[in-house]
Amino acid sequence: MLWKDSLREMKPYKPGKSIKEVLNQYQLEKVVKLASNENPYGPAPSAKKLLDEGTIEIEMYPDGNASSLRKKIARKLNVNEDSLLFGGGSDEIIVMISRALLDSGKNTIMATPTFPQYAHNAKIDGAEIREVALVDGHHNLDGFLNVIDKDTSVIWLCSPNNPTGNLISSEALTTFLTKVPDNILVVLDEAYFEYITDPSYTNTIHLLKEYPNLIVLRTFSKAYGLAAFRIGYAIGNPEVISNLNKVRSPFNVTSAGQVLAEAALDDDEFIKECSLLNHEEMQRFIQYANANKLHIYDSEANFVLIEVPGNGDLASEKLLQQGFIVRSGEALGTPGYIRVTIGSENQNNGFFAAFDSLLADAQLLK
Ligand SMILES: Cc1ncc(COP(=O)(O)O)c(C=O)c1O
Numbered sequence: 001m002l003w004k005d006s007l008r009e010m011k012p013y014k015p016g017k018s019i020k021e022v023l024n025q026y027q028l029e030k031v032v033k034l035a036s037n038e039n040p041y042g043p044a045p046s047a048k049k050l051l052d053e054g055t056i057e058i059e060m061y062p063d064g065n066a067s068s069l070r071k072k073i074a075r076k077l078n079v080n081e082d083s084l085l086f087g088g089g090s091d092e093i094i095v096m097i098s099r100a101l102l103d104s105g106k107n108t109i110m111a112t113p114t115f116p117q118y119a120h121n122a123k124i125d126g127a128e129i130r131e132v133a134l135v136d137g138h139h140n141l142d143g144f145l146n147v148i149d150k151d152t153s154v155i156w157l158c159s160p161n162n163p164t165g166n167l168i169s170s171e172a173l174t175t176f177l178t179k180v181p182d183n184i185l186v187v188l189d190e191a192y193f194e195y196i197t198d199p200s201y202t203n204t205i206h207l208l209k210e211y212p213n214l215i216v217l218r219t220f221s222k223a224y225g226l227a228a229f230r231i232g233y234a235i236g237n238p239e240v241i242s243n244l245n246k247v248r249s250p251f252n253v254t255s256a257g258q259v260l261a262e263a264a265l266d267d268d269e270f271i272k273e274c275s276l277l278n279h280e281e282m283q284r285f286i287q288y289a290n291a292n293k294l295h296i297y298d299s300e301a302n303f304v305l306i307e308v309p310g311n312g313d314l315a316s317e318k319l320l321q322q323g324f325i326v327r328s329g330e331a332l333g334t335p336g337y338i339r340v341t342i343g344s345e346n347q348n349n350g351f352f353a354a355f356d357s358l359l360a361d362a363q364l365l366k
Pocket residue numbers: 036037088089090091092115158161162189191218219220221227230231232
């Protein structure tokens with residue numbers, strides 16, 4: 001077959017092990033997944049209640065305009081309805097941006113390591129990828145400015161960054177935006193926005209008026225606990241949104257995703273509580289790392305990137321044997337580390353006990 005040239009070097013996405021696979025493979029009674037940064041406290045209660053009532057219409061196509069959800073988010077964020085674009089997770093919005101703006105002859109700039117879907121889609125669309133190494137987990141935005149040229153089409157910023165968790169400060173972001181030519185789309189992926197506790201971080205939505213080349217991505221997969229329903233959205237300039245809408249498939253967001261997301265938006269208290277608990281549990285990870293002299297990145301998300309004794313692959317395999325699924329840093333571009341979703345207090349107690357035995361094994365090998 002006449003496959004796109006760009007696919008030649010690519011491999012299909014390799015999903016991590018599911019809870020069920022790990023249970024069977026290691027003959028475990030319980031497995032805790034701390035690998036995909038889902039919400040350990042479950043879905044937002046209003047969404048769960050709606051789901052339990054079983055009233056979601058399933059024989060009809062979804063509303064292709066997501067009108068009701070659109071209204072509610074527009075009101076909540078104080079933006080126009082035509083500033084919003086919905087996707088099957090923010091993953092699909094990344095696909096739409098790439099499809100609409102990237103092809104051979106264009107280039108796109110991103111940090112490394114960062115969320116891999118930016119590079120993955122740019123590769124498929126044949127664009128040149130310009131990666132700028134993080135500095136201590138932070139985006140090097142001056143480095144970004146240095147590699148911009150007339151063919152730069154999209155810049156990807158991930159804040160908090162996956163996998164390090166570091167935030168781009170509001171000041172650095174604004175300075176950067178003033179320097180980027182306005183014909184380049186700057187994508188600010190805020191998948192973990194609801195977890196940010198840094199008081200100096202200002203809400204980025206107000207920047208959209210001043211910088212029409214900025215687009216902000218958010219998702220219901222993380223703090224809202226709706227990952228299974230695949231719903232994310234972008235907020236941007238109506239003209240940008242209108243162009244992206246040209247590549248959107250007509251019924252891309254499911255009816256269930258739309259109504260559950262709409263219900264979940266009423267659960268501000270739940271989101272606040274999850275963010276607070278996440279912050280408290282994060283302090284335990286920091287204390288654990290410090291007590292064991294392991295480096296840990298400054299995270300404003302619901303995961304941490306923490307150093308392990310030896311190699312990330314081996315450490316995650318050993319943790320897996322004890323029932324904890326985490327992501328090896330080797331696969332994320334941060335060898336010698338693992339990325340761990342911050343779980344509930346109970347889950348984290350178990351994780352620290354499993355990590356203790358990892359440290360004890362490492363001690364024995366010395
Ligand atoms: C930084 C970042 N962006 C986007 C996504 C995609 O999220 P979703 O497609 O579930 O909205 C993720 C998921 O892990 C992520 O970490």
